[in-house]
Amino acid sequence: MENVVECINLTHYYGKKMVYENLNFNIKRGSILGLLGKNGAGKTTTINIINGFLTPKSGKCMILGEDSRYLSSKTKAQIGYLIEGHVQYAFMNIYQIEKFYSGFFPNWKREAYFDLMAKLKVTPKQKISTMSCGQRSQVALGLILAQDPELLVLDDFTLGLDPGYRRLFIDYLRDYAKETNKTIFTTSHIIQDMERLIDDCMIMDYNRVLAYMPVKKFLNEFKEYTIELENPDIEVELEKPIVNLEKMHNKLEIYTYASPEEIKGYLDAKGLAYKNFQEVEMSLEDAFIGLTGKY
Amino acid sequence: MLKAIIYKEWIKIKKVSLFLLLIGVLIVIGIYSNVRHELIIKDAESYWNGILQQRTIYFSVLKFIPLIVGLLIAVAQFVPEIVDKRIKLTLHLPTNEETIVLKMVLFGFFCTASILAVFMGMFLGMGSYFFPQEIVWVSFLTTAPWFLAGVAAYFLVSFIVLEPLWKQRIFYMLFGAAFLGIFFKGRFPGSNEYLLWPFVGLIACISIATLFSIYRFRKGEM
Missing domain, CATH: 3.40.50.300 (P-loop containing nucleotide triphosphate hydrolases)
Incomplete structure (x- = not known):
């Protein structure tokens, strides 16, 4: 074409x-x-x-x-x-x-x-x-x-x-x-x-x-996961496979192209204690904000 | 295509052109009403003496009218083009960018010149009724630079309005004011007689200045 x-x-x-x-x-x-x-x-x-x-x-x-x-x-x-x-x-x-x-x-x-x-x-x-x-x-x-x-x-x-x-x-x-x-x-x-x-x-x-x-590929591959950190004071670094992070109190939003297993593996490797790991469905607007950040 | 350009430009300047035409006609009528008043009701001898011996300009009220005409027509024509950068719409039309802008300027010049020609025609025509040929001729030589200043103001203001940056605009305004001042230098009736053609030459030089503004816009100066 x-x-x-x-x-x-x-x-x-x-x-x-x-x-x-x-x-x-x-x-x-x-x-x-x-x-x-x-x-x-x-x-x-x-x-x-x-x-x-x-x-x-x-x-x-x-x-x-x-x-x-x-x-x-x-x-x-x-x-x-x-x-x-x-x-x-x-x-x-x-x-x-x-x-x-x-x-x-x-x-x-x-x-x-x-x-x-x-x-x-x-x-x-x-x-x-x-x-x-x-x-x-x-x-x-x-x-x-x-x-x-x-x-x-x-x-x-x-x-x-x-x-x-x-x-x-x-x-x-x-x-x-x-x-x-x-x-x-x-x-x-x-x-x-x-x-x-x-x-x-x-x-x-x-x-x-x-x-x-x-757009379809982006919405299929770009993911948002949320977790609740056991220790809300801990700082999570922005590095691969994480593309962006948004943290509010103990709630952490993780934006990535990685699968849930990869992210769980990453969090475990970093020694981060968390609960309530969830994958969140996103609209294009959500994904855009997730990728570019709220600020 | 030319018809469409004229159609749009006329929509922009129609009201201001007709208003200025009316004002100018009233001013010329006012000048000769005053002349008639002086000659018939007041002392005709001293009035004649003032014009012939003391070189009094009986039409000084006309001095800046052509300048205002050129200025206001240019503003009415080109300010709507720069509001919200509408000039982009014009430059995006399927024709050569320089050609379309020149056609717009040419139409504005035609309207300005037509209005000024009506004023001049009326002014000289009515002058012939009251004064001998020699005085009418000197009146023409005196007012011609003022009318040329009107045309120059049209081209200069078009160029300044289309300039994309305020900093440059202010610089051009100062230059424009000094440039237009040249047309008003003569102190006595007819003193600019030998400068009329150089004035026409200067106007010819600035008539395509708008192309520079468009060039700067297209280079990304916004």
Whole structure:
């Protein structure tokens, strides 16, 4: 399967502050990759590089076979871009903005846009600036659907959406992408509901990638175990096979890719007395917090 | 594509353009109402004497109006582009980034120049009714740098608004203020006669400055 996005050895710094070094990832046609990370982890930087708004210190991104720094008009027409916060030309109303964008895209699908707009309770002359965040998200989504691009680049689209709109956005997007074999690259720091959308996840912390694999594999392999320590004052070291630890009083949460037997063996080898060893089922959000930490 | 660009740009500047046009027309009418008042009701002889002998500029109220026109149109056109970094949407459109920005600037320039041309036309046309050709010509030479300052202000403010960083913006503002000051140097009516073409040359130089702001934005200065 061909790669729609191919990022090779991306390295970027803001002044002396490293964002990441040698970041590699690719997105196959028809798949949905979620770049998940806390605020400041480098998500928008990556989006800016992909869209050609930022030149990386080194490395490059190939988008539909073209270097992202020199995207042709033809390739840009194949990339649907949603800015963080569903930013659009807020001084227009829904008819004006459709009229504006339709002038740039020969294969513009106005029905797709107006089908979605029909569901919004907005007046014909209402400016986008006076709409709720949820309504604005639908306008931005409708415009992307009308553009009908090969690749959708969505920057933190969940930001500001209430649970209903978030679910609506995700379900609409997922159905559309799978029915039409579209490729999606999305970033988010709100992980709730993301497992409904993405096929692969790349979880980033400051300066590094913590996990990059299919979501199902990640949820199958990444585990949380809880134990109660006999001695609450004891310090447990963060070392292999443990990926992360969260300790509250005598309760210890252990995040790892290891099996229960391996962890029990490790705890025994360290001479830690404990009780109530339990494996906890995790959602993607739980796993994300487990991997990146609460702080 | 050009039609779509004009459509969007006009939505942004429609209100401010029409408002400025109205204000400018009222000011020109106001200038000649005053001239009429001076000539008919008050002492016409001393008024003539003031214009001919003492070089009084009877239209000094017009001095900064073109500058304000250029400034406000540029602000109305480009501030909405930088709010929430909406310029990204524009640069992402399937066309050459430099070309689209130049087309936007060209349209803004066209609107600014059209408004200023209406003012100038009215000003000279009404002036011809009250004054002989020689005075109208000197009035043109006096006001032309002010009108050129309006066009220069449009290009400069567009460039400054699109600049991604505040530090640079402030530096450019200081430079812009000094640059625009050149257009207002002449003390006497018509004293900038021989500077009009150099002024046009300077404006031509800064007319593409917005491309530098866009270049900086695309290099990642945000």
